[in-house]
Amino acid sequence: MKHDDDLVRRREEAQRKRGRIEPRQARQLVVSEACEAQARRVASAPTLYRKMLEKSFTGGLSPRQTIKAKCLDCSNFQRDEVASCRAVACPLWALRPYQAQTGGRK
Numbered sequence: 001m002k003h004d005d006d007l008v009r010r011r012e013e014a015q016r017k018r019g020r021i022e023p024r025q026a027r028q029l030v031v032s033e034a035c036e037a038q039a040r041r042v043a044s045a046p047t048l049y050r051k052m053l054e055k056s057f058t059g060g061l062s063p064r065q066t067i068k069a070k071c072l073d074c075s076n077f078q079r080d081e082v083a084s085c086r087a088v089a090c091p092l093w094a095l096r097p098y099q100a101q102t103g104g105r106k
């Protein structure tokens with residue numbers, strides 16, 4: 001992903017300027033940190049949603065399923081919170097799942 005590549009490049013440059021580690025080591029460090037953060041997030045999710053989160057981290061979900069995963073993650077895995085989300089400035093707001101529960105879009 002472009003964002004990840006930018007992050008890795010910036011991290012490498014910063015590390016190189018400080019003369020601490022080589023670019024390859026910096027890349028491994030970023031990947032390792034990302035994997036650890038994702039593993040912590042999956043472990044802290046309710047059991048019902050862990051598989052979905054794992055798949056979202058590996059790109060194994062459809063765009064629609066990924067939006068669902070993001071909204072659930074954002075709302076602490078409470079479906080009614082997603083349905084009644086009032087963050088109208090969020091880019092995903094119009095596409096969020098469970099709107100049928102509140103009489104919105106199905």
Ligand code: SF4
Nearest residue numbers: 071074085087090093
């Ligand atoms: S639409 Fe609401 S629940 Fe979904 S990501 Fe945005 S703020 Fe979170």
